[in-house]
Structure formats: structure tokens, C-alpha cells
Amino acid sequence: MKAPRRPGTGADARGRPGGDGPEPFEAAAARALADPTLQGRLRDVLGRLQRSRRRMIPPHTATDDVRERARLIRAEVIAHLDRYLGDFVDKAEAHGIRVHLARTAADARRIVLEIARRQGVRRVVKGKSMVSEECEIREALEAEGIEVTETDLGELLVQLARQPPSHLIAPAIHMTHARMAEVLAPTADGAALPPDPKVLMTASRRWLRRRFLQADLGLTGANFGVAETGGFFIVTNEGNGRCCGTLPRVHVAMMGIERVLPTWASVPTILQSLVRSATGQRLSVYVSVFHGPRRPGELHGPDDQHLILVDNGRSGLLGGEFAEALHCIRCGACLNACPIYERAGGHAYQAVYGGPIGKVVTPLYGRSPIAEELPHASSLCGACREACPVKIDIPALLIRLRHQHPLPGPMGRAEPSLVRLAGGAMARPRLYRWATRLARWTLARRALAGWVQRGPGPLADWTRNRDLPVPDRRPFRDRWRERRRGRS
Amino acid sequence: MIGLFIPCLVDQFYPEVGEAVADVLERLGQEIDYPEAQTCCGLPFFNMGRWEAARPAARHFLNVFEPYDAVVTPASSCAAMVRRFYGELFAGEPRLAERARALAQRTHELASFLVNVLHISDVGARFRGTVACHRSCHLREIEARDEAETLIRRVAGTELVEMPRGEVCCGFGGAFAIKFPILSGALGETKCETFEACGADVIVTTDAGCMLHLNGLLHRRGSPRRIHHLAELLAGRLEGSPRP
Amino acid sequence: MKPELRHYLAELRSALDRQPGRPPLGQQLRRAEEIPLVWPSVEFPPGRSMAEQFEAAIAPWGGVVHHLASAADLLPTLARLIQEAGARRVSRWRTPRLDALHLEEGLAPLGLEWVMPSLERAGELDDVEARRRFFLEMEGIEVGLTDCDVAVAHTGTLVVRHDPSRPAFTNLLPWTNLIVVNASQLVPTLADAVAGLARDQAGEPWPSNLIFNTGPSRSGDIDLTVGQGAAGPGSWHVLLVRDGEPALAPGGPT
Numbered sequence: 001m002k003a004p005r006r007p008g009t010g011a012d013a014r015g016r017p018g019g020d021g022p023e024p025f026e027a028a029a030a031r032a033l034a035d036p037t038l039q040g041r042l043r044d045v046l047g048r049l050q051r052s053r054r055r056m057i058p059p060h061t062a063t064d065d066v067r068e069r070a071r072l073i074r075a076e077v078i079a080h081l082d083r084y085l086g087d088f089v090d091k092a093e094a095h096g097i098r099v100h101l102a103r104t105a106a107d108a109r110r111i112v113l114e115i116a117r118r119q120g121v122r123r124v125v126k127g128k129s130m131v132s133e134e135c136e137i138r139e140a141l142e143a144e145g146i147e148v149t150e151t152d153l154g155e156l157l158v159q160l161a162r163q164p165p166s167h168l169i170a171p172a173i174h175m176t177h178a179r180m181a182e183v184l185a186p187t188a189d190g191a192a193l194p195p196d197p198k199v200l201m202t203a204s205r206r207w208l209r210r211r212f213l214q215a216d217l218g219l220t221g222a223n224f225g226v227a228e229t230g231g232f233f234i235v236t237n238e239g240n241g242r243c244c245g246t247l248p249r250v251h252v253a254m255m256g257i258e259r260v261l262p263t264w265a266s267v268p269t270i271l272q273s274l275v276r277s278a279t280g281q282r283l284s285v286y287v288s289v290f291h292g293p294r295r296p297g298e299l300h301g302p303d304d305q306h307l308i309l310v311d312n313g314r315s316g317l318l319g320g321e322f323a324e325a326l327h328c329i330r331c332g333a334c335l336n337a338c339p340i341y342e343r344a345g346g347h348a349y350q351a352v353y354g355g356p357i358g359k360v361v362t363p364l365y366g367r368s369p370i371a372e373e374l375p376h377a378s379s380l381c382g383a384c385r386e387a388c389p390v391k392i393d394i395p396a397l398l399i400r401l402r403h404q405h406p407l408p409g410p411m412g413r414a415e416p417s418l419v420r421l422a423g424g425a426m427a428r429p430r431l432y433r434w435a436t437r438l439a440r441w442t443l444a445r446r447a448l449a450g451w452v453q454r455g456p457g458p459l460a461d462w463t464r465n466r467d468l469p470v471p472d473r474r475p476f477r478d479r480w481r482e483r484r485r486g487r488s
Numbered sequence: 489m490i491g492l493f494i495p496c497l498v499d500q501f502y503p504e505v506g507e508a509v510a511d512v513l514e515r516l517g518q519e520i521d522y523p524e525a526q527t528c529c530g531l532p533f534f535n536m537g538r539w540e541a542a543r544p545a546a547r548h549f550l551n552v553f554e555p556y557d558a559v560v561t562p563a564s565s566c567a568a569m570v571r572r573f574y575g576e577l578f579a580g581e582p583r584l585a586e587r588a589r590a591l592a593q594r595t596h597e598l599a600s601f602l603v604n605v606l607h608i609s610d611v612g613a614r615f616r617g618t619v620a621c622h623r624s625c626h627l628r629e630i631e632a633r634d635e636a637e638t639l640i641r642r643v644a645g646t647e648l649v650e651m652p653r654g655e656v657c658c659g660f661g662g663a664f665a666i667k668f669p670i671l672s673g674a675l676g677e678t679k680c681e682t683f684e685a686c687g688a689d690v691i692v693t694t695d696a697g698c699m700l701h702l703n704g705l706l707h708r709r710g711s712p713r714r715i716h717h718l719a720e721l722l723a724g725r726l727e728g729s730p731r732p
Numbered sequence: 733m734k735p736e737l738r739h740y741l742a743e744l745r746s747a748l749d750r751q752p753g754r755p756p757l758g759q760q761l762r763r764a765e766e767i768p769l770v771w772p773s774v775e776f777p778p779g780r781s782m783a784e785q786f787e788a789a790i791a792p793w794g795g796v797v798h799h800l801a802s803a804a805d806l807l808p809t810l811a812r813l814i815q816e817a818g819a820r821r822v823s824r825w826r827t828p829r830l831d832a833l834h835l836e837e838g839l840a841p842l843g844l845e846w847v848m849p850s851l852e853r854a855g856e857l858d859d860v861e862a863r864r865r866f867f868l869e870m871e872g873i874e875v876g877l878t879d880c881d882v883a884v885a886h887t888g889t890l891v892v893r894h895d896p897s898r899p900a901f902t903n904l905l906p907w908t909n910l911i912v913v914n915a916s917q918l919v920p921t922l923a924d925a926v927a928g929l930a931r932d933q934a935g936e937p938w939p940s941n942l943i944f945n946t947g948p949s950r951s952g953d954i955d956l957t958v959g960q961g962a963a964g965p966g967s968w969h970v971l972l973v974r975d976g977e978p979a980l981a982p983g984g985p986t
Binding site (some may be wrong): 055058065066068070071072073075076079080081082083085086089090093094095100101103153154160197198200201202204205208209213214228229231236237238239240242243245246247249263264265266267268269271272274279281282283284285286287288289290291292293294295296297298299300301303311315318319320322397450 | 733734736737740741742743744745747748749750751754755757758759760761763764767768769770772789793795827848851853854857858860863864866867868871886887888889894895896899900901905921922923926927929930933937938939940941942944945946947948949950951952956957958959960961962963966980
């Protein structure tokens with residue numbers, strides 16, 4: 001049941017429609033590469049996160065077993081998703097949570113807007129939620145004249161600055177305190193703010209608090225739902241998820257259908273694997289667990305709590321060769337570990353989901369004008385697989401995807417036949433030898449002092465920034481023969 | 489009898505590495521042979537997702553190398569292909585899969601063979617100077633991360649220098665190097681800077697792809713430094729200190 | 733469950749049934765449970781008490797732990813912390829543990845204004861404008877005094893169930909959160925805490941709002957520095973009364 005492929009839409013950094021228009025992955029990455037400030041920041045932040053993760057989960061140690069436990073738990077749920085999702089929904093509804101199914105992004109938008117209209121919502125506060133980005137919920141609300149405030153501090157800053165986020169985990173990573181002061185000034189009633197971290201934090205807090213208390217609806221993601229009791233939880237360090245789900249009178253949480261855990265006993269394993277891998281903490285500051293709207297006599301909590309289960313192509317992977325992609329717990333550890341992500345930053349992927357797992361899910365059920373390219377944009381180094389708290393074999397999935405999604409362009413189209421020829425040659429030693437001799441001759445003609453600086457055909461891309469040595473006149477096979485002759 | 493698998497890149501671009509492998513194994517009293525009919529393990533096609541092209545190469549590999557007690561190769565990437573990926577390649581053909589499984593168990597990357605099969609970490613090599621090791625990515629696939637460094641430490645006269653971010657990808661990635669040359673180059677440039685910064689006299693690695701890519705970058709930027717193969721260090725084929 | 737959802741689940745079921753070699757329900761979960769979880773001893777050194785462990789876990793993340801020999805030390809410590817915060821308007825939970833401290837009397841010399849909305853005011857939350865005014869009023873609270881159900885030594889985490897006598901705004905809105913914890917409430921690991929929670933809840937509906945709280949609200953890297961207090965308390969103190977501390981069981985499989 002493969003999800004139908006969507007045509008390119010011309011998208012911005014988050015794969016949203018509009019923006020500057022699509023460009024090839026390398027062209028986009030090249031711009032990030034040319035920005036030394038961004039490169040420095042990415043290296044610093046990601047380097048720190050990588051070191052933290054290694055400290056928290058030293059590879060090949062007993063602590064690494066937490067990843068194997070986590071892998072098995074996720075594999076269990078995905079293999080029997082109908083069962084666990086069914087239990088979850090029953091129990092959630094028993095706690096008073098209104099559960100909705102959104103098969104597509106359009107369904108999700110419709111459901112959110114219906115809730116908003118019915119409740120007379122004018123103002124929304126929003127926690128970070130990849131699935132809400134995927135479904136373009138914010139845009140849909142704003143199109144209805146509803147004000148949406150991002151409450152994750154980094155997201156708030158880029159929202160106020162009217163910039164796209166530069167990185168998934170640290171969206172305002174490129175910002176300095178000076179810039180932050182500029183961006184926050186309008187929220188402080190126009191007064192100029194000093195670039196002092198404490199003052200800026202106070203200003204942010206004040207602004208956020210005003211928005212939280214004015215909002216009619218809190219929109220969040222949900223990291224996981226627990227089938228055993230029907231509750232769901234949100235993991236943050238700032239507490240903004242908690243605020244969104246506790247202060248406004250309506251709480252709408254959005255969750256991918258695959259984000260279920262079987263039991264509360266399985267939660268510590270997943271939580272600890274997730275947080276250790278993603279941010280190098282033992283646990284995040286807040287794990288906010290919700291089991292329905294407020295009870296009689298409670299002085300907090302929404303009157304109405306909704307959970308929207310989002311499919312949007314996910315179910316198409318069940319039972320197939322890419323089902324492992326659904327094990328993902330969206331921790332970002334693979335992004336932290338990827339040497340390509342470290343250079344390219346978030347924009348280059350032109351999709352909601354970037355980085356290693358993004359290169360897998362975007363062609364499968366995501367949207368990006370460069371979706372076909374993404375599985376190829378990897379050196380298959382395996383750092384992501386080592387970092388993944390649930391041990392998803394991302395390189396293996398990428399290789400399978402490459403089979404289904406040839407690289408666009410003439411090279412990509414010609415590749416299957418060329419490669420088949422080459423593969424056939426590999427089974428015929430004489431042909432292989434002859435081909436290598438031809439290659440050596442071709443390269444030697446273009447060489448200067450044993451090095452080629454302008455390669456022929458596809459090798460021109462090699463020699464853009466590297467030299468290529470001419471193959472040795474005495475390959476190993478000849479040397480071996482001499483070696484043997486010398487013996488006898 | 490050991491069958492030497494000398495992959496395409498070594499055969500064509502770094503034949504001296506193949507000779508170094510032969511030297512090391514013979515010095516340790518191993519009986520080696522080089523079946524001339526060998527071609528390619530199929531990894532480049534496998535990574536491209538073109539498995540129908542990888543299979544003929546892999547079948548040929550099985551035919552050529554099955555007669556041997558062990559297969560040793562100086563390429564961690566090829567070792568990974570045989571040990572880990574042949575099973576997947578032949579998933580639909582049980583007889584071939586069984587043959588592949590049997591051969592995989594006795595196919596080894598050089599450092600792993602020395603340390604884990606022969607249980608030798610001192611091969612009698614000497615070298616005066618400091619050595620750092622770039623960890624090829626495919627070492628992850630064959631779970632042989634430390635063997636190269638184990639061997640380097642036992643080279644008389646040598647000091648192993650820590651390479652910061654030594655396990656980060658050099659950017660070669662096979663076809664990736666030509667499909668995404670800018671990114672490939674950027675990763676490689678960072679590696680080259682690390683090499684200069686770590687202050688080692690010699691840098692060695694266990695994959696010819698890394699060598700081709702990094703040496704190509706170094707030559708283009710006018711640096712006299714070259715990356716060598718672990719086998720060359722162990723065979724005593726490195727002359728003194730190649731640093732300027 | 734709506735018929736639409738039931739129908740959807742049936743679709744998922746047929747897709748999953750098509751998968752060859754699928755492990756039976758529960759098998760992988762059981763295999764997961766069989767793998768022992770051993771945290772490195774550097775995180776949980778033998779010989780360290782759980783109280784010390786709790787502090788070591790939370791201190792790097794901005795949480796401050798005050799070790800008190802007995803409950804008698806609570807009043808003077810609370811007084812000091814409230815004064816250090818320069819606070820006048822405080823609120824507390826009406827739990828037996830906090831009621832027993834007679835805080836209003838004991839802290840009278842500080843001239844504090846106790847903001848303690850009666851439970852009847854819950855009705856205000858039904859109306860849009862009244863709800864807003866209510867929370868704006870609570871926004872004036874500078875120090876929230878709360879307690880917890882269970883404290884996790886390994887991670888520095890407090891498990892807190894909210895209910896009418898333990899409103900969430902008390903540890904969410906004020907800048908300063910002072911939490912009274914007894915060492916007898918400490919358990920070694922998160923898994924222990926969750927197991928205990930599940931046992932306590934057995935069969936009953938779970939609280940509408942429950943948190944695992946590990947320190948003050950923390951914001952990552954703006955300009956590569958860490959800030960506290962963006963959407964929760966910026967100042968977080970645990971007053972840990974060290975009588976009745978349970979026997980140490982460090983590390984331990986989870």
C-alpha cells in the first residue's frame with residue numbers, strides 16, 4: 001500500500017507552499033555552506049549535542065541496551081498498530097478526550113477549523129508540533145483571521161522576526177542577543193531592550209504569559225499516547241506545552257497515528273532513550289501528561305480536550321518494507337549526528353522533515369519539491385543509525401528508496417541501463433579488465449603529472465573540487481604476477 | 489589458504505596497498521593467493537539501489553572466493569558488503585543466500601582479520617613518528633571500530649595520536665561524491681583541516697575510497713600531505729615522515 | 733469510538749495481516765522487558781544516598797536542593813527563600829503535608845498576602861472572560877508552595893498529580909516554585925516511579941493533569957546561552973526533609 005506521490009509544489013524552507021521556489025538540494029546546501037556564522041553555530045550546537053549523547057549513551061555499553069529495549073517497544077506497536085491504537089482511542093474517550101481521525105492534511109485542517117469556529121476562537125497559542133507543520137495548520141488558522149502565537153521561545157523569535165526557522169531543534173540558532181533585543185522590542189511596548197540575556201528572558205516571559213492568558217485555544221503536538229490508559233504526553237524543557245494544555249479553555253493536540261506506546265511501563269525506556277539521544281539530559285524538564293478536560297472543582301485545565309490522529313500517508317507504510325520508518329520518535333538525534341545536516345542546515349531539504357529520517361519519510365509520505373533527490377543526498381555513513389534511540393536502520397531504508405526513486409535528471413534516467421551494463425561487466429573478468437584499461441587510457445590522456453583536473457563525463461563532477469590520480473600503469477594484478485614470477 | 493580480495497579502487501589506484509597487504513600476511517606466515525578472475529563485490533550498485541546490477545557481481549564473487557578458507561580485503565566497505573549486505577541482496581534466493589552467509593563468516597577486513605582471527609596485534613612493524621587514524625564509515629557495519637588503532641599502537645616506535653572527530657564521514661560515499669560534489673567536498677575539507685590540526689606525521693585509513701577522495705582534495709589545494717592505508721604502515725612501506 | 737475510526741482500524745489490520753513473519757502480539761514487548769537496564773555507576777555511584785543522588789542529578793539543570801534535618805527546619809528555610817525572592821504574594825497547595833505546617837501563622841511576620849482561591853471559584857473557569865480574569869489574578873502570585881507524590885533520585889524528577897486541592901497554576905505561573913519533599917518519598921529510578929504511579933492509580937481514572945517535573949523551565953541556546961523561566965518557574969527549590977529516608981537501592985534494573 002504505497003502512498004501516492006505528490007507533485008512538487010514550489011515550497012519554502014518548511015515545505016510549505018510559496019517561498020522562493022524549489023532548488024536542487026546541493027544548491028540550497030551551498031548557500032548554507034557559504035554562511036560562516038551559520039556554519040559555526042551549527043557546528044557548535046550540534047557538536048555539543050553529539051558529545052552529550054555519547055556521554056549519556058556510550059556506544060556498545062550496557063546503557064546502549066536502552067536503545068534495544070526502545071527498538072523492540074516501537075517494533076511491537078507498529079506491528080500491531082490496529083490493536084494499540086484501538087485500545088488507546090477507547091481509553092482516551094473514556095477519560096473525556098474527544099478523538100478525531102484526519103486521514104489527510106486537509107482533513108486535519110478542517111477538523112481544527114471546525115473546533116475553532118464552534119468555540120468562537122480568535123486567538124491560539126501553539127506549541128512546537130511537526131505534524132501541525134505538515135498539515136499547515138497555522139496557515140489555515142491565520143487565513144480565518146485567527147491569531148496564532150508560537151510559544152516555543154526559538155519559534156516565537158523567528159515568528160516575530162518573520163523569518164523561516166534555520167534549524168529544526170534550535171530554530172533561532174542564528175540569532176544573537178542583539179538581534180533578539182530588536183525582535184522583542186515591539187512586544188515590550190516599543191521600548192528599546194538591552195541585549196542582556198536576563199532582561200530579554202523577562203521580556204519574552206511577559207509576552208508569552210500575556211498570550212497564554214489571552215488565548216482561546218492551545219494547539220500542541222503530542223509526543224506519545226499510551227494505550228494502557230488513553231492519556232497522552234508532551235515533552236518540553238520550557239513548559240510551553242504544559243501552558244498550552246492547561247491555561248486556555250480548549251486544548252487541541254495533534255498526533256501521528258504511529259505515536260502510541262503500549263503501557264506505562266514502556267514509557268521510561270522510550271522517554272529516557274529519546275531525551276538522552278536528543279539533548280543529552282537524563283530527562284526533559286516537563287513531561288506533561290493529559291487525561292482529559294478538567295474535572296469538577298479543578299482550578300486549571302481546558303473545558304474541552306481534543307486529540308486529532310493524523311494519518312496523511314503513514315498507514316501506507318504498514319506491513320511493507322518501509323514500516324521501520326514509523327518507529328521514529330521524532331527526537332532529532334539523527335539530525336544532530338548527520339555531517340550533511342550539520343553543513344546544509346534545515347532549509348536545504350525544503351521539507352517539513354529534514355535530516356536523515358526526513359530523507360526517508362519525505363519521499364514516502366511527505367512533501368518536497370526535491371523529494372526524489374533526498375534519498376540520494378547521503379554518503380550512507382551510518383552516524384544516524386548509531387545515534388537513533390530506537391535503532392532505525394536509516395541507511396538501509398535510503399538504499400531501498402534509491403531503487404524506487406531514481407535521481408531526477410538525465411543522469412538519473414540513464415542510470416538503470418548504464419549500471420546494468422556495468423554490473424554485467426563485473427561478472428566477466430576479461431570485460432572488466434578491458435574496461436579498466438580503457439578507463440586508464442582515457443584518464444591518462446587528460447592528465448598532468450599523473451593527475452587529472454578535468455574529468456570526462458560524470459567524472460567532471462569529481463574534478464570540480466578534487467583532482468583524480470591516473471590509474472597505475474601496473475595495477476595490482478600485474479604486480480601479483482611479477483611477485484609470483486619472482487618467487488619461482 | 490587465504491584468498492586476497494583487492495577491490496577495484498585498490499587494484500587501479502593504490503596497487504601498492506595490495507602489495508602491502510600481501511607483505512603483511514606473508515610475513516605472518518599466511519598462505520595467500522590472488523584469484524585473478526575477481527572483479528567487484530557489487531557495493532557501488534547496491535548503494536545506488538540498483539540491486540539487479542549488484543547481483544551478477546556478487547554471484548561472481550561467490551564463485552571466485554568460495555574455494556578459499558578465508559577472504560581478506562583491505563577495504564572495510566567491501567568487507568561490509570559481503571558480511572552484511574549479501575544476505576539482503578539474495579533475500580529472495582535461499583540457495584545463494586546460504587552460500588553468501590557461509591562465505592560472509594570467513595570474509596574479513598584486514599585489521600579485523602589480524603586482531604580477531606589471527607589474534608595478533610603486533611605484526612612486527614616499525615615506524616618512527618606519530619600516526620592518526622581516520623575511521624572509515626563501513627567499520628560501523630562490520631563492528632570493527634578499534635582494530636586499526638590496536639594495530640597502530642603496537643607498531644614499534646610509533647605513537648598513536650587522537651584524531652578529533654575521527655569517526656566523522658570524509659564525504660566520499662561512493663556515487664555520492666559525484667552526485668553531490670559540493671557537500672562531498674565540504675565534508676572532505678573539514679577532514680583535511682582536522683588532519684593538519686591533529687599534528688600527526690602520518691594519517692592512515694582502511695578504505696581506498698576515503699583515500700582517493702581526501703588525497704584528491706589535498707592535491708588540489710596544493711598540500712604535500714597524503715593519506716595512506718593502514719596496510720602500508722604495517723608493511724613498513726611508509727618512508728619516514730611525509731610532512732613538509 | 734466512532735464507526736469511521738472502527739472502519740479505519742480494520743483497514744490498518746488488513747495491511748498489517750499482509751506482513752509475512754510478523755511477531756505475535758506482545759512478543760517483542762516481552763523481549764524488551766527481558767533486557768536489563770543498567771545505568772552507569774558514574775550516574776548512580778554506590779554509597780551515595782538517594783537524597784544526594786537527587787541533588788547531583790538536578791543541580792546541573794538549575795534546580796536547588798536544600799537538605800533539612802527535620803520538618804522543623806521548613807519554616808525558617810521557607811521564610812528565608814521568600815524574603816530572598818523579595819516576594820509578598822504567595823500561594824500554596826491545600827494538601828495535608830502543607831496544611832500541617834501552619835504556614836500562614838508561621839510566616840505571619842513576613843506580612844505576606846496569601847492568594848488562595850476557594851474551590852467554589854472553579855465555576856469561573858466555565859466562562860471565557862471570567863477564566864481570563866481569574867488567571868490574570870493568579871498571575872500576581874510570586875511564589876508557589878507545592879509538594880509532590882514521588883521524587884526520582886536518578887533523574888532529579890518530581891512526579892506531581894494535580895487535582896482541586898493542587899491546582900496547576902501554583903507551580904506553573906509564579907516565578908519561584910518552592911517544593912516540600914520528604915526523603916521517604918524518594919525512589920531510585922523513573923521506572924520505579926512510573927510503576928508506583930500505575931499501582932496507585934489501578935483501575936481509577938488518571939488525573940486530568942499530571943507532570944514529571946525535572947527542574948526549572950529551561951530554554952536552549954539563544955546565542956548559545958541557557959535561560960530559565962520562559963514558560964514556567966525560573967527559580968526552583970526543593971526543600972528535602974531528611975527524616976524517614978528509605979534504604980538505598982542504587983542503580984537497579986528498571
